[in-house]
């Protein structure tokens with residue numbers, strides 16, 4: 001190893017040490033940054049309305065696909081009485097020549113089909 005290389009290495013080590021010191025000092029200003037950004041964290045209370053929206057969307061989804069078939073609600077008029085038809089254009093699956101069709105629901109009140 002040449003004398004020049006050793007000098008460079010020593011310089012690099014010094015720079016490394018200085019960087020270490022800077023980096024060690026840095027966390028103070030870095031950790032103060034989250035505190036500054038934590039100031040608008042009361043605005044994080046705006047998370048709550050979005051949570052309510054999430055819940056509303058969840059409820060909407062529950063209405064779309066109610067677990068109990070009898071509780072299906074017409075998205076048009078809110079009626080709960082439906083006639084069911086097999087949608088021959090929509091085969092869910094086929095087994096041994098027996099086709100299982102998707103079901104269509106026709107609202108008995110307004111005729112809305114879905």
Ligand SMILES: [Zn+2]
Pocket residue numbers: 074075076077078079107108109110111112
């Ligand atoms: Zn309806």
